[in-house]
Amino acid sequence: MNDETTPTLYEWAGGRPALARLFEAFYREVLADELLEPVFRGMDPQHPQHVADWLGEVFGGPACYSTERGGHAHMIGRHLGRAITEPQRRRWVSLLMDAADEVGLPADPEFRAAFAGYVEWGSRLAVVFSRPGANPDGDEPMPHWDWAVPPWRPQPKKTSASS
């Protein structure tokens, strides 16, 4: 739905540095959380950076996760067999929303609606992929997320000549 002048969610968020800050703060809290720490104990120290790459690509930034990390199939594979519970998913979402505030991601309603929409959708898929016996389709394309409601920007005032 974007026209050429509407920034991507990636640009609006603040690009790669903002997403890196987001996931560094988030996984600090995850590892201090009694419900999530057992799930992420021993995680790859680069995990926050990989998820930042993932979200950057989904939000319209560079396709680093696809070119350097194995794309959608790899992400799915990292959730297989983990049997993520609904309380764990809810905590994950809640801590990510807190981290968004902590690092100062844009707080405008339009950005946060798109952000929350993706996080809700993606985390529910992660639960589905993680169920025992799940056999998700690794060939599914990388998802791309966009504004549900375009960002508010001041419009040039109409002059009487242009009306």
Ligand code: HEM
């Ligand atoms: C929008 C929701 C989610 C996204 C976008 C996401 C994204 C990712 C990505 C991209 C990876 C692979 C990173 C790599 O390349 O190594 C990954 C791995 C992982 N995810 Fe998720 N995930 C989501 C939800 C969840 C939830 C809800 C949980 C559990 C509560 C979870 C648990 C894990 C674990 C344990 C790994 C492996 C970490 C490691 O050992 O390095 N994910 N996730």
